[in-house]
Amino acid sequence: MAVLARKQKFPFPDLPDWFEAFPTRFTMPAMADLYTMRIEEFTEDGRYVIRAELPGIEVKDLDVTVEDGNLTIRAERTEREVDKNRSEIHYGSLTRSVTLPKSADENDVRAEYIDGMLTVSVGLGVEKAEAKHIEIKHPM
Template identity: 65%
Template sequence: MATLTRRQRIPFPEMPDWFETIPAKFAMPVVRIEDYTEEGRYVMRAELPGMSPEDLDVVIGDGVLTVKAERTEREVDKNHSEIRYGELSRSVTLPPGADEDDVRADYTDGMLTVSVGMGVEKAEAKHVEIKHHG
């Protein structure tokens, strides 16, 4: 019997910390997150300072929640810049029972909070009848 499993895009939670030690111009931009369950909802908070709500996109489907953000570079002469530009993205696998039709998102003070209802009952395993032709 074959089983399918979903995997988180970044399997090592400590990797975002490791990326922070690389000089900014070489580092891969990482969206820093935290997640937890509160009052029957799965909650994921993403640190996205300096973004406007129009630059953010939250996508949910197939058991995966993805946060995307894009910061465009201003056309000015810079002596020095440690600001990261371009597209940032982070995906997490939703826990069993997550209701993809019950999603809320709020962006306040540089923190995006997305919550997903946990009201879907996990279906019991079912035996499937095998038809034999022969």
């Protein structure tokens, strides 16, 4: 007698993406920009690259740190002291953290900021070994 294997597909494949963008789905686009830093991640030439869109931020107001496998980008846009009739520009702090790949070399990090785009690249070394199960012996 043959037993049929039944593959069950996840009924909502976009659900994880939906939850990742959850805070921005229920706000106006201008407010979403206030609370989020848009990024993209990819691997290129043996390096893990993160690009963050940060228009109007000065280099002195940027901070990039790497600690315990996490890369954190902090930025702050400060308000100028001028009389304004109207302002749609958002001011304040932005922070975004990304978990680095297991093979990331935290001592090989480069960053550059050109035309409102921050590019941070981290060298990739040898993949660290996956956890392996050890046989437990129990003498009887």
